[in-house]
Amino acid sequence: MLLTVGFASAHARPAMYKCGVEVLEIKVDFTPRKAQLHLNDKQHTLQRIKSARDAHYVNRRAGLTLIAKKGDMTLLEGGREHHCKLQITP
16 A cells, blocks of 8 residues: 555646636646645645546535646636636746
């Protein structure tokens, strides 16, 4: 089990997104089956669900849905919807 956890974390691809006019910055570490979302000084693990067109992750307990497609991401947080763009760092 420990080897599996190390393997999954070694393949995480971190990304930084900037959302909306309120300049909300969100960091997401993507793996093939999960996304680790860093939002408002809290970390949430979202499970990937099957989707034909985009990367779709959910955490129903926390009320979070993340939909990523190319450089765009939509985060549904409770009743709020954040539209985000991938930030490219030099």
